[in-house]
Amino acid sequence: MSDNRRNFLKKSALLGLSGLATGLLGNEKIAALEHVSETFASEPGKLSLPALPYAYDALEPFIDKQTMEIHHTKHHQAYIDKLNSAAPGSFDFNDDDSTKCRKIDTSTPPLIRNNMGGYFNHSLFWPLMKPNPDKKELKALGKLGDAINSNFKTFDDFKKEFSDKALKIFGSGWCWLIVDEKNALKITTTPNQDNPLMKIAGDQGKPVLCLDVWEHAYYLKYQNKRADYISNWWNVVNWEKAEELYKHK
Template sequence: MFGLALIALGALLPTDPGFFPIEMAAAAPAELTLPPLGYDYDALEPHIDEATMRVHHLGHHAGYTAKTNAAMAKLAEADPALAAEGIDSVLTKLDKVPAALRGPLRNAGGGYVNHALFWSIMAPGKGGKPEGAVLTAIESAFGSYDAFKAEFDGLAGGLFGSGWVWLYADKTSGTPVLKVCSTPNQDTPAMEAGKTPILGLDLWEHAFYLRYQNKKASYIEAWWNVVNWEEVARRFAAASA
């Protein structure tokens, strides 16, 4: 009886070899959520004020999160396989993204991942100098910690317009080497293969203007007091693995 039932079912199905009774849908990318700070909004006082942190996190980063999700949903319609790789991978393959989505994903997606890093490499009661492997790598690359900081501060103070300054691990030649650079807008070194940012400073005016107004140099110097070198070291170890 079971065999006769299968034969009867087969007679009802189309004979076109391209027909599939069940359509296999590509997996949609997981929707991003706003990453938590990991500390209270006033925890970085007096160096970064509570009002700035609330606007920065609940306004700007939340906005990047929503816009990235919207753009990724559209990418999932155009290229499901690429979208399924997630925003970090998509940012390294912007040349494969449809032209209409390239700008939104570069700007909002970059803003999303940059701020997720930014919150994590800051913490209350931190600052000072790094230790261990990351300090050794800094001294090897720049000669000394003070020389590194001077180069980083010089890029930050000289950046025209909105953007970021980074310390990143460059593995393009094999062994990771620490380098610094600046990027415009929400670009990140991670958009290039073999480059992993481990420390980043947000130099958009919304990151400092409520407290420091046009005194950008004061913001840059104050920011070093909240750098979480333990997280930077963790990121460096991961990049070096």
């Protein structure tokens, strides 16, 4: 089934039209209505799943193909679908993604807070990883490398603090390297799908690096061994992307 057809059936169900579409109209009419789904799917301001910048198996052996495929096509897609089905008026789809996050405070409905975070965090997470087929040790260079050394003494000290904080997150959440309002680098964590751009975050700032420590990010390969997942994730960090985010802070 094409994505457009799937979207149409989904929206039809939401509108209470699925019975009409499948029972009364028949396949010919459904085909004729495909253009409606295309219109809906491409409605301005609606969010869509960003393409993964590498193949699902490209991060092997550090992150496995099956996890990447489910994580991207099921989990990330689900946040987007829920966000797009939000009640009209409860969310401004015309804001850019960072602004959408910055508007989230304690009064924001959980549906918007959780799914906007889920959409944004994963959209940031994918390009912050890259294949490392030669299994080389990776390190931040340039201005970001200098700033990490300045803020955390050494790169290894930074890695240790980040890894420890990621490991200690209770339940589901994210670990972040951010630039705060004083232009300092800081490692922080957020629960669930919150992120440091949101007003509700304990430490606010602009993300430079992030790590998803929800079990869906590692359980198929690592089961309960979150520490092993974190340790292996350092092998696929895209430091060039992190440097780019840091320069545009």
